[in-house]
Amino acid sequence: MPHLPPNPETVIFDGSRLRIEDITALARKSAVAHLSRADDFQTRISRGADFLDRLLAEDGVVYGVTTGYGDSCTVTIPPALVAELPHHLYTYHGCGAGRMLTAEETRAVLATRLASLAQGVSGVSVGLLQQIERLLQHDILPLIPAEGSVGASGDLTPLSYLAAVLCGEREVMYQGQRRDAGEVFAELGITPLQLRPKEGLAIMNGTAVMTALACLAWERADYLCRLATRLTALNVFASAGNAHHFDETLFAVKPHVGQQRIARRIRHDLASDRPSRNEQRLQDRYSLRCAPHVIGVLEDALPFFRTQIENELNSANDNPIIDPDSERVLHGGHFYGGHIAFAMDGLKNAVANVADLLDRQLALLVDARFNHGLPSNLSGASGPRAAINHGLKALQISVSAWTAEALKQTMPASVFSRSTECHNQDKVSMGTIAARDCLRVLELSEQVLAAMLIAARQAITLRHHIDGRPLPEPLAAMQADLEDRIALVQEDRALDQDLQALLVAIRTQAWGLYED
Template sequence: MLLSDINTPRRTVRFDRSRLTLDDIVDIARGTARPALSDDPAFRAAIARGADFLDRLLREDGVVYGVTTGYGDSCTVEVPLALVPELPHHLYTYHGCGLGAPLTPPQARAVMGARLASLSKGYSGVSVELLDQIVRLFDAGLVPVIPSEGSVGASGDLTPLSYLAAVLCGEREVLRAGEVVPAAQALRDAGIAPLRLRPKEGLAIMNGTAVMTGLACLAWDRAAYLTRLVTRITALASFALDGNDHHFDETLFAVKPHAGMQGVAAWLRQDLEYGGQLERNGKRLQDRYSIRCAPHVIGVLADALPFFRTAIENELNSANDNPIIDAEGERVLHGGHFYGGHIAFAMDGMKNAVANLADLLDRQMALLVDARYNAGLPANLSGMQGERAPINHGLKALQISASAWTAEALKLTMPASVFSRSTECHNQDKVSMGTIAARDCLRVLELTEQVAAALLITVRQGVWLRRRVDPEKMLPAPLARMVDLLGQDIVPVTEDRRLDPELHLLLGRIRDQAWSLYA
């Protein structure tokens, strides 16, 4: 079962002004947690103060960007007070120009959670009713259909977030139980009255970094799991290749003090049950780089993840629209917190490190299937023997596919953040491209997970063949347990067969994080 299909939440995430973690957003996205708006009177009063302050400014004919003026470069256009109530509707209406594949339901839920987190900080001038309306969508199982393309990452994720704003008001479409239905019908069926946005609320919903931040939370979680999975695959590949476990010696890694890299080496020692002894037994003294340097490759991502997490969680816990409403100080502060540069940098960096994992696995697979380098295993890891051996080709095609997925992942590592475009009459003349970077990162993760699925078939086959070639070679207990788990999904390849059913099954296991890997 996919985590996103689980209907019974396991915990409640309370939204107030306290700090949330990316794990909160990931659990909400998967459906294993539900959001709830705090009922603390002090919190609700703090939210209300911002909306009340704006109302007072309007009564006093105050000039507030996006409330009594047009948007962006149109900030010089004064809006008559009689038309102010219509302005938020116009904002989400004219931004209804998104294209591309819709965000998946987990992705859309992550976006909703990220926007709710920012608005709950109390600096956006919105009403409690708006926050409650977002929670009502969650409770009713309604997910806005949000096109993935159309944001430059500043002035926030305007176009994709317009689809959330519109749905709150009963417009456009939602997903309900996997079916696309008009939002007006879905809200009516759920007993939810469409929202009438207050003067700044359209801007507050749309003028922020919720899309890139929600996607970044999901990306971080998948990348963290891949560091562990690729380490386990490397241990299995090392065994299948009859490799040298002394490459991961603790003293060896003590002299290069990258903590993440050292942790990966420790996991490999644990998996291979390394006892600290150099045993040649006729082996090559040094394995090829894709095995020997695996901790150094995986370790880059392992060491970067804490920084990425901090950047993502700081953005998640920020008020990131414009203007910021300081109700306590009775000030309207015009700034640029919608700029998604930190998320853009994190996503550009993450996709680079993740693509390197795909490349590492691809190189390991190339060794495993090549009889010149796989220490006595059959070519293409074919399991067939006897008279039918000549017509069977083992994992030949799987290696080609893994190489194709790797190439595509590597192609996507060009930093999106360096492609800033000047938009909107040169008002938005330097933009982050953070949402494109996040989408690229998710695609790189998807491709790398596909390579990992191919390698799970490969190392399971390689271990099986190694034990057939060397019956006395003992499989370390941690790896034996993993092989047993894989054996529930994969049988050794003897007669050629299609492998895409197993690949899809393994992808589901990877994305559900089905295997518990290390502490």
């Protein structure tokens, strides 16, 4: 078994509703997966598979079971070959390309597919669900290429790599090594699956990859939103800005709840609840004054996107749906990932706007014309050596590059539907591309935040040298933590190692930020 924390939580798969946090906990290995052993759950799963068996014995026609796939649905499969069909499905879909999904992403995919099949309307066996559970529990991770899905008929090509591994084929990552799946199964005493008639289709014909990536993206975006808020408060203080731009009465007249929450957080960070004595400038530039309006869009959008992602997570999204209660086979299109596509296109837009906001804040901080007394480029050098030191000049250039690339990635993927597969899949979601784009925007935006943490640490220290004004809590605690992590930049030095360490801290959510 993989190394786990001393008391990991358990995520139970029994068809009941799961949250984004359940999937991300499994992805990080801070939780373990447990398939329900309850009689009523296992009976419900078995009833669907048993019904399909009876239907086949009675010469019933079921798409993807007794017919070919997609546009080939008019092709009748000879009874003697029905058992081979699901294995052909994952075989010919083995044409993925691009990078492999990371370990976290792959665990999320396994958990997301298990959640869908556990709804009990996919006509699969309990044994199939148990096999996915084994992959999660033993941390046997199929090597899944990231590219090759149009997001309807679901994530066919990437999920074919899961289907193949369940049958002991293709490659996995196991204990840090790239291995043949069959060899790993043999070592652990795991019997490869022989897929039942609909099980290949049930594994592959769904939205598990895009939804898994969306869960990870949502969690990262939520933390980015909080950290960007704290950074804004630090930058307002470092700039000797007007803390009363975040006044409660001011924001009461524009009732966007998330925007109001961001303003409240900044107001609390700056201890600016007291009436102004008009010692500050009348108005700061937009990147400070309008920060709640920019970050607030993301804050207000996150609950909506959570609903769309979690609804998809808790859906049966393959085709056909098998209703074991009325014994009906329902042919539809639940594999279509439009909600995830829209959520990811929207989320990457809101995140990139926050990165752009912070990029503008940094541009003000490093420019002696606009930073109200701080040294040019936030250089910590003094005396004759100031002439040869350049502070954060290059860091600001890199932030501008990362921001520009993030903004470039915000073109919506969902509007690029392509007619595929002999015009059977003639309107597709592109949800998986949207999710991958969103993760890339988050990666770039987190790099911007890492740079801003260096800048904030530098600017706050330099501001203190100028006026000695104490930082309010919790900014003081944040600054103390940053000083422990990052040495003051006095003599020029490479900052790449600082950036990488800060990226790890961001992605492991090292700072507790706001309770509301």
